[in-house]
Amino acid sequence: MQTPARSQSFCVFSKLRSVGLRPTRQRVALCNLMFGRGDRHLSAEDLHAEAQDAGESVSLATVYNTLHQFTDAGLVRPLSAEGQRTYFDTNASDHHHFFIEDDGEMVDIPAGALDLGQLPEPPEGMEIVNVDIVVRLRRKPTA
Ligand SMILES: [Zn+2]
Numbered sequence: 001m002q003t004p005a006r007s008q009s010f011c012v013f014s015k016l017r018s019v020g021l022r023p024t025r026q027r028v029a030l031c032n033l034m035f036g037r038g039d040r041h042l043s044a045e046d047l048h049a050e051a052q053d054a055g056e057s058v059s060l061a062t063v064y065n066t067l068h069q070f071t072d073a074g075l076v077r078p079l080s081a082e083g084q085r086t087y088f089d090t091n092a093s094d095h096h097h098f099f100i101e102d103d104g105e106m107v108d109i110p111a112g113a114l115d116l117g118q119l120p121e122p123p124e125g126m127e128i129v130n131v132d133i134v135v136r137l138r139r140k141p142t143a
Helices: 005-019 025-035 044-053 060-072
Strands: 041-043 077-080 086-089 097-100 105-108 134-137
Touching: 005 025, 025 044, 025 060, 041 044, 041 105, 044 060, 044 086, 060 077, 060 086
Parallel strands: 097 134
Antiparallel strands: 041 086, 077 086, 097 105
């Protein structure tokens, strides 16, 4: 797969260098796959499969390591649905998700569509860092 020069430099400069990650060939390739198509929620396995389809020879372990480096650098946000694999969100800002159990797919809940109401008072000496809501969905049975 040919990667356009524009998105190469986007990953090198706007993503990797801006957070102090050296733009190695594999990091740039994985960054392009993740960020080249808008906001996405990918598991390490999904990204590994895309890398292989793109002719990039990279091990699943390297994909995991790279995703954890991206996470530590704040480029992506890990999301877990109970009992499911971890998904990595290319939109690292605070937002909530639907999880479609039938498809194993995470979908953004539109901003403002979820009323959190009253949050519990955290225990003494604690503060709330953020609130991650995952609303699990399944298709209604057809009558
Ligand atoms: Zn999201």
